[in-house]
Amino acid sequence: MSKFHIIITPQTNESQLINALACAASKMGATAIDGIYIKRLQDPGLKPILSNINHITTYEISQSTSITAQQVMEVLGNIPALDSLITISNTLSKEWLPAFAALNNIMPITDVIDIKNQTFKRPIFAGNLIETLENNQERALISIRPQFFKAPTNPSNTSFSNVSFSPKNTSSESLLSTDISDLPDLLTAKKVVSGGRGLGSKDNFVKIHQLAKQLNAAVGASRAAVDLGYISNEHQVGQTGKIIAPDIYIAFGISGAIQHLAGIKDSGIIIAVNKDPDAPIFEFADIGYVGDLFEVIHALMT
Amino acid sequence: MKILVCLKKTLDYNVNPQIAPDQQSIVETGVKMSTNPFCEIALEAAIQLHENNPTIETHALCIGPESHQDILKRALAMGAHHAHLLKCEHPLSTLEKAQLLKTYIENHPYDLVLMGKQSIDQDHNHIPQMLGALLNWDTGLFCSKIMLNNDHLTVEREIDEGLCQRNIKLPCILSSDLRLNQPRFISLPKIIQAKNKPVAIIQADSLLKGTGPKLTRTKLELPPARKKGTTTNDLSEFLSQLKEVLK
Numbered sequence: 413m414s415k416f417h418i419i420i421t422p423q424t425n426e427s428q429l430i431n432a433l434a435c436a437a438s439k440m441g442a443t444a445i446d447g448i449y450i451k452r453l454q455d456p457g458l459k460p461i462l463s464n465i466n467h468i469t470t471y472e473i474s475q476s477t478s479i480t481a482q483q484v485m486e487v488l489g490n491i492p493a494l495d496s497l498i499t500i501s502n503t504l505s506k507e508w509l510p511a512f513a514a515l516n517n518i519m520p521i522t523d524v525i526d527i528k529n530q531t532f533k534r535p536i537f538a539g540n541l542i543e544t545l546e547n548n549q550e551r552a553l554i555s556i557r558p559q560f561f562k563a564p565t566n567p568s569n570t571s572f573s574n575v576s577f578s579p580k581n582t583s584s585e586s587l588l589s590t591d592i593s594d595l596p597d598l599l600t601a602k603k604v605v606s607g608g609r610g611l612g613s614k615d616n617f618v619k620i621h622q623l624a625k626q627l628n629a630a631v632g633a634s635r636a637a638v639d640l641g642y643i644s645n646e647h648q649v650g651q652t653g654k655i656i657a658p659d660i661y662i663a664f665g666i667s668g669a670i671q672h673l674a675g676i677k678d679s680g681i682i683i684a685v686n687k688d689p690d691a692p693i694f695e696f697a698d699i700g701y702v703g704d705l706f707e708v709i710h711a712l713m714t
Numbered sequence: 715m716k717i718l719v720c721l722k723k724t725l726d727y728n729v730n731p732q733i734a735p736d737q738q739s740i741v742e743t744g745v746k747m748s749t750n751p752f753c754e755i756a757l758e759a760a761i762q763l764h765e766n767n768p769t770i771e772t773h774a775l776c777i778g779p780e781s782h783q784d785i786l787k788r789a790l791a792m793g794a795h796h797a798h799l800l801k802c803e804h805p806l807s808t809l810e811k812a813q814l815l816k817t818y819i820e821n822h823p824y825d826l827v828l829m830g831k832q833s834i835d836q837d838h839n840h841i842p843q844m845l846g847a848l849l850n851w852d853t854g855l856f857c858s859k860i861m862l863n864n865d866h867l868t869v870e871r872e873i874d875e876g877l878c879q880r881n882i883k884l885p886c887i888l889s890s891d892l893r894l895n896q897p898r899f900i901s902l903p904k905i906i907q908a909k910n911k912p913v914a915i916i917q918a919d920s921l922l923k924g925t926g927p928k929l930t931r932t933k934l935e936l937p938p939a940r941k942k943g944t945t946t947n948d949l950s951e952f953l954s955q956l957k958e959v960l961k
């Protein structure tokens with residue numbers, strides 16, 4: 413019997429993410445799943461989880477800023493008989509998972525979107541193709557894109573224990589900029605309002621924020637908008653930014669390059685506003701308006 | 715100080731990849747191939763560092779068949795001082811490449827290894843992290859700014875929460891994000907000059923520990939296509955469609 417672990421670090425919508433992880437584990441054949449939750453001292457800890465998870469061990473890290481790859485690895489080093497491990501694909505796991513895999517001589521499988529036992533699907537070429545991989549290893553180290561694993565939630569009997577943990581390796585890293593706002597989180601939001609080069613200036617981009625607020629949506633951006641300094645990098649959507657799949661994605665002044673499409677193609681409804689009738693975004697938008705974006709924003713705000 | 719920049723040859727980012735008849739690989743013949751954009755940014759970063767500090771030497775390295783020498787010649791044309799091909803005729807996994815680089819670096823010491831954060835074909839984002847772990851070197855991922863101080867580097871990194879900053883001791887590995895720089899244009903005379911510059915070829919097979927493939931690709935397929943929807947240039951029609959959706 414192999415042992416399945418899911419691992420989660422503090423994030424918004426934790427219970428939704430844990431359910432996605434548990435869903436991925438059951439697709440690999442797990443009947444019993446143990447969770448590892450690595451929290452920072454000030455984080456409140458997990459709320460009851462609706463999923464088939466036996467037990468969650470919380471590792472409390474006595475450091476306030478961030479959780480580093482080394483710290484995650486120290487926690488994982490404490491776990492006996494680690495067989496399969498599944499985590500969410502984000503910049504933190506991108507840091508520790510390949511490192512941990514290399515130290516254990518395992519090929520990790522990252523950004524997985526579908527699982528059937530030991531067969532995994534993942535997008536390549538900015539999502540232009542999907543590859544199916546068979547895992548020939550005894551153990552599996554997986555990261556998933558949570559939007560592809562929607563599980564029915566079952567009442568849980570999860571028990572909890574807490575290990576206080578003082579990592580040996582602490583690296584000091586400071587967050588320079590972050591856009592702390594009361595808007596929904598981009599990765600898990602149901603609605604996203606996004607802006608591109610077409611906004612024309614940082615001042616104009618404020619209109620995207622205002623519209624997002626009115627619609628209770630998260631704010632996204634194209635790479636051009638981030639490069640031009642209209643908005644900070646954590647809002648970038650696409651191959652090199654965040655991969656999202658909201659129910660509704662509204663793009664203003666974004667041309668629809670394949671690298672941008674890579675980040676949104678699994679969205680429910682894509683709505684595009686662009687003054688160029690030949691913009692590639694109209695090839696995959698469900699609803700499109702050919703015209704001035706400011707007119708549309710103005711009309712929606714009043 | 716010696717910098718190693720690792721370069722991968724990939725399909726050009728403007729090319730739409732086609733599945734080969736075997737349903738497992740991608741058509742590469744007759745298709746434009748280039749240096750992976752992230753790797754080119756890493757190379758530009760190294761060149762900028764040595765332009766500001768003549769004691770720095772930049773080495774470019776590629777793992778692949780002999781036909782991949784062209785991107786190394788390009789790297790020489792761009793400004794790299796030396797070029798090395800770790801010659802290997804068959805494709806390797808990210809883990810094998812990291813193991814290979816570890817062995818190579820143990821025999822050829824470097825102070826800084828610069829790599830692209832991911833390749834635009836496999837989109838893995840693995841090797842810098844793996845190499846950092848195997849060498850037990852400090853690793854700074856997704857860098858959008860690199861500043862060289864006396865004995866350490868200060869880097870800015872793009873993470874999900876925003877931008878963060880950290881000091882990193884040498885030797886270390888850095889992976890580049892797109893906003894790190896804009897690679898320079900390479901003039902034709904430089905490309906012609908570089909044609910005669912040597913590329914050192916190292917047989918990689920002898921450095922590899924052969925184990926069976928850990929992962930097997932069994933299929934390649936197109937993702938479900940999105941249907942083209944409707945477009946209008948009638949604002950009130952669009953607004954009523956939009957309001958319907960947002961309800």
Ligand SMILES: Cc1cc2nc3c(=O)[nH]c(=O)nc-3n(C[C@H](O)[C@H](O)[C@H](O)COP(=O)(O)OP(=O)(O)OC[C@H]3O[C@@H](n4cnc5c(N)ncnc54)[C@H](O)[C@@H]3O)c2cc1C
Binds near residue numbers: 611633652666686
């Ligand atoms: C390796 C690599 C990775 C990349 N990763 C990403 C990524 O993760 N995310 C990403 O987004 N891009 C990425 N890119 C960049 C991508 O190729 C495009 O350059 C980028 O997405 C363009 O952004 P944009 O659509 O905002 O700008 P543009 O392509 O310049 O489009 C602006 C659009 O605004 C429209 N417009 C202008 N004014 C108005 C107006 N008043 N009203 C209505 N419409 C107007 C124009 O018609 C135009 O279509 C990557 C590129 C590379 C090479």
